[in-house]
Amino acid sequence: MSVSAVARPILEHRRRKYRLREVLTGYGFLSFSLFGMLVYSLIPVLFGLYVSFTKYSGIGAPKWSGLHNYLVVLTDPFFWSSIVVTAAYTLITVPAVIALSLVVAVLLNRALPFRNVVRTSFYIPSVVPWVAAVLLFQNMFDYKFGLINQALAWLGIQPFNWLGGLDTGIQNPIFIVVIVISLWKGFGFTMLILLAALQDVPPQLHDAAKVDGANRVQRFFSVTLPSISPMILFVFIISVIGQIQSFTPFYLLGGGGTITQGIKVETIVTYAYMSAFQSFQYGYGAAILWVLFVIMFVFTYGQLRMSTSGTGHEREF
């Protein structure tokens, strides 16, 4: 028997022992985060799932009700109108934000005077808290004293009741106001990501396209856009997820700020919130949010499958 034949199992044993130690050490360091995730994320999520199958007012023990909440949610006309609002809001704001961000990012990707100042000023709205942004626009759209109606009056147009419409859902002008706030606040962040992506496009590709005789528009659609498409997909997915979860502007502008008022423009999340925390129906509110989770999961998974198949960008995600 050779020495190497004797030494191999010993070495193998040591290697395994070493790997085990490394794994345990790794988990040891991870334990704080894992503990936090377990206590503050996983347990509440699982409890939320359990609660969605119960009748629970937040007091006493939840009473098991099986699929009752889900069946009621799916036949609830107010839930479906909240889906319409959420879908319309998402379908309008996400493409608009991405298109606007892309245009601005392309413009700011050139050598402009005070380029950094301009970039920063475009990004500032993204760091303004939602509540402050809503208050700002609330003043601007105020019926009597708002800047918008004063500007309309200056142009000889009758003042418009932006924040006090009686219709519900997307027919209420609050819906338009929220879209405006969302565009103002949302595009800075998206622009920054797309700007970074634009700066990563290899200049050789543009040079090669130029040599091939491509003009500026052709280069944009044939070189720039395909090169940054993984990043566009990324911002598209995170924007969709963010917009579907939209809560604050609808809650504050739609009347949810006062305990006795209903919300005029109800999204899925405000509806779940009102059901759980205003009507004390936590089981029902949890069921709404689990339906929202399923919608978002299906959408995101489908989007990823469709967008990455055959593009060679699977690895990015």
Added chain:
Amino acid sequence: MSTISRRILLRGTALLAAVGASGGLIAACGSQPAAQPSQGGAAAPVATTVPKAPATQASVATSASAPTTAAQPTAAPTAAPKANAAPAGEKVALSIVPGFNPGNAKVYWQNMQKEFQQRFPNVAVTMNFQPDWNAETTVIKASIASGDVPDVVMTQDNFSYQLVVDNALMPLDDLWKVDQTFDVKNFAKGLVDQVTKEGKVYGVPIYSVTMWWVYRTDLFQKNNVTAPKTREDLLKAAQALKETGIKFPLALSGDMSEWAGIGYFWNFGTSVVSVDGQKSQLMTKEFQQAVKWTWDMINTAKLIDPGVVTGGITAQAIKASFVKGDYTMLTDGPWDIASNRANKDMQGKWAGMPRALSPEGAQRHEVVGGTHEDIPKGAKHPTEAWNFISLSLSADMQKTIPSIGDVPSNFSVTLDKDLMGKYPDVLPAVEAMMPPTITHARLPYTWVPDAGNAAWTAVQKALQKPSWDAAVKELDAGDKNVQTVIDQGKKR
């Protein structure tokens, strides 16, 4: 000298981290200590009388649905509750989550705390003030869910009802049976009924209030118009004021959703949802008469500013116009007394009055809202908790409430003419709830607030229509919407 290798250092750190995390997990999963039994002798029997079966909404509704005239109050009790609980030497820690009109009420509760501790030196009271009703509701629910409940909580009427349905409160009857100073007849029956289940009462109102009109006394005097008492008088007064050049003498408060809107129609003797909670009432003859009266005031007589029902003018802007003198009468709530007192532009220029009587001049209907004092099930010191409630509801303490610009809930105090004569700004708020007014509790169904919002939106739309036929069509659409809200609420 031995050195510590990097690997050992890493392993040691990881081990410590794992132990720490496990310890934290175990600590987090640890159960709440069991509630200690009360020191007071009366506590045990009270705890055993709490019904264990969960309540149905119908069982509570039965007791709360019938409209009632205000109870005839009894003579003012003067004796304070006696110290009778903890054995000498043992200090009882009593925790309170106070409520009712936070802001101007804080002074009252601080005085109350001092007074209670003077009378009950063996009890240390902790007041856990909350910034607003939302925060208070959250704190109460979280404490009940955790099992570590305060001894006394103060809850808005709808929330009180929810706690009764959830079987989260102790019945108070057995506690007040041994309390010679307390008589439940001195409190708004509608609010007591709202928290009565199977003959047991689970809360007593510390605050009861209904909507009223505020009017500009200076403008009324200047134009020789007297405060109206009937709806016909109201119309005449508004017309007289309009003739003096005031464009819109009347205004409805901008914040008319849910209870204010419901209250407005109860004032006409009709409700938004039937008292059994099952049906929308928007297409009933009575409801349409009520809307028609308001529609005429806006569209025919042009006495009410149409802007106030579009939602375009905020409640604050409407109030500001009233202060300015653009409107001479405004539907409002007595919760504004303190802020009106503080407003220099309003001093000597305003007064409140009960809303006008029904056209026949016989009766006034009002929805009474308010705040209950309750003892959560599992409270450690129910006897001391009751003593606190009893003192806060006693004439001794209640007579201090008008001074802070609020309305006493104890009718024996509100009947004290000498006392109330000193507070003419509070008196009409009391009169609005006293006989011959017929008071109604808010209907105790979880879907009523949403139904109220939907109904008020439909009414607002109807009031803006140029023809009454179009207004009726709007009410018809609203009726279907309200019925959907009811049906959906019942399903949940």
